[in-house]
Amino acid sequence: MRSTFFLMAGLAAATCLATQARADSASAVVGKMQPLNNGAAVYQHVCQGCHMPDGKGAMGSGARFPALAGNPKLASGDYPVYVVLNGFGGMPWFSGLLNDRQVADVVNYVRTNFGNHYTDMVKPADVASQRPVITPEQD
Numbered sequence: 001m002r003s004t005f006f007l008m009a010g011l012a013a014a015t016c017l018a019t020q021a022r023a024d025s026a027s028a029v030v031g032k033m034q035p036l037n038n039g040a041a042v043y044q045h046v047c048q049g050c051h052m053p054d055g056k057g058a059m060g061s062g063a064r065f066p067a068l069a070g071n072p073k074l075a076s077g078d079y080p081v082y083v084v085l086n087g088f089g090g091m092p093w094f095s096g097l098l099n100d101r102q103v104a105d106v107v108n109y110v111r112t113n114f115g116n117h118y119t120d121m122v123k124p125a126d127v128a129s130q131r132p133v134i135t136p137e138q139d
Helices: 002-030 039-051 078-086 100-111 124-130
Strands: 058-060 063-065
Touching: 039 100, 078 100, 078 124, 100 124
Parallel strands: none
Antiparallel strands: 058 063
16 A cells, blocks of 8 residues: 555656656747746745645545645755755655756745744755765665
8 A cells, every 4th residue: 555655646746747747848849948047946846746735735546745845844954955966755856957056046935825833944965964975876
């Protein structure tokens, strides 16, 4: 049962990313794709497909996407940085997609929006210190 949950959550997350990739591909054909140069843009293009535009999360198809709105687990900036870089449960990792600045920006965005008021800012150096190290055997 647990493995089915993780499989379904992973498929749902992959679907969210694939849908966004198709949308981004289409926009690249029509015009210049917008860079992910702030936390709101990263959230909109990478996170909101699963966590919803209001940050309240979602349930469906056997998957649960946790609410970021009013989430006390965001009190420490280290926790969301770890989750974004390494994934957790059904959430995929984004260490290969987002650079240190983008991770810091989206974590700061989530921690200061959706009813969250955690104002101690995460810096790109904080992200770099948590970034997983890829060894040649893992490639």
